[in-house]
Amino acid sequence: MSKPVLFAIYAPIVGDTTSPAFGQADAAEPFVNVMDLSVTRGDGIFETASVVDGHIQALEQHLARFVRSAALLDLPTPDAAVWAEAIRAAVAAHEPAHERFVKFIMTRGIEGTGIPTAWAYVDDAEDFTEERTAGIAVVTLSRGYRHDIAATSPWLLQGAKTLSYAVHKSVLREANRRGAQDVILTATDGYVLEGPTSSVVLRIGDRILTPSTDQGILAGTTQASVFEFFESEGLVAEYGLVTVEQLAQADAVWLVSSVRQAAPVNAIDGVALPVDFELTNRLNTALLARTE
């Protein structure tokens, strides 16, 4: 394993002229103050992009979502150009590998200061071969909200990629207790939403379907690439409301995300689902071939 690389971002927001704008720090050393609001309140935003053969995949889309998350949390606007430059420098400073990831974070800063804390972190990716080929068993778990929660209660921050992700880890532990590896979250009124760290993509005949992002879920950067792949295969790809019944009757289901890419679902709530290995393999080959 190569050493993780940490870059501090000193000028993370629009209008900040701190120079230099970023610089390398020691990833093995403590970096965050105990009164930083990321630690005390999970109050900040993040993105994780995959880095394949040196290409930072969908960086522009990740940065665009990062800026949207900042707005949803009333954080200052990240300076996308500074972030892009810092992220490229961090990746360049890390020992090359086939698959790596870069996680970048901006917090609300140390309480009372109003100055965000910001960094980018690069490390080798886990080996997801097994998940991409044999697939994963998932369970459905209620997220506790109606599907229209983002419109009715925007203060609940659904649709923002925040650091308050304890529930995302908790649902995975619940999945493990039920003998599964991942989760599809559902709304209380019967709609399919997303995985804790992935988008849900269904194939129903010649149609590809994913839940629309007006349901307080994240606009998946990988899901967008998955749509491009299926459209190039001659399938129709659509956003919409997806019911739990449709999920149960789908011909195929994938959880797609940045670093794991497309993981075919081989069982839902204990009911086996066929995996199209050949199609999934071509999908993952296409996803891994993405450049920026």
Place this chain on the structure above:
Amino acid sequence: MSKPVLFAIYAPIVGDTTSPAFGQADAAEPFVNVMDLSVTRGDGIFETASVVDGHIQALEQHLARFVRSAALLDLPTPDAAVWAEAIRAAVAAHEPAHERFVKFIMTRGIEGTGIPTAWAYVDDAEDFTEERTAGIAVVTLSRGYRHDIAATSPWLLQGAKTLSYAVHKSVLREANRRGAQDVILTATDGYVLEGPTSSVVLRIGDRILTPSTDQGILAGTTQASVFEFFESEGLVAEYGLVTVEQLAQADAVWLVSSVRQAAPVNAIDGVALPVDFELTNRLNTALLARTE
């Protein structure tokens, strides 16, 4: 202002025999690794106790709740005796003041290590005189869940005091936008729950009422003391379901919490509510007089 004091806890969980069990660190220096799950996922637990004239108020109750939160998050069990000793040492190392607080945190640790990160932090309290006397204006905001969410979907961690509190800060910003200082969260089926960092206490005639904690809300350590005070005044204090209608018709409402103590509510959603200054003053005097 005196200098904040930070103590690292090296043996935070039952069975850990690391020696020494805790020791002072520099509160001004970074303490937390960027891959600590507190930072990346808000994955950890906390408590904040008030320290008045050197007394750490309701420490035993805070530690009991800390242990309950750990269980809800499948974290290792905190060693309450070690924590109590470390917290006392941290308070003793801090310059005395009339009102201080101690915040103590245990995280799931750096990703992949399985070793919790733990500390206690002591600082001077804010001056809450204004809130305790003139009172606070609050708005009601939906938490998006039914009142029975903790029973139906325990994986949502409602009722645990976690570090994933971005929503708690977001609802306060929404309150500020509406010209208020605090929030009373409500369930989608019409029940009153809690404040983002406080318990809700109502007076209806000679009855004192607070929402029961089987609704995915925290068992308030201060609320328990508030009940003792009102019972000593000859009032009947009860837990139960509290409807939004009851809240609107209450004779008096307080938000009670550890450091701010009892803040009388002087308006709910723009409708003025009378504040019983004399009773509130006696209540706060009683709360501030608590020893351990």
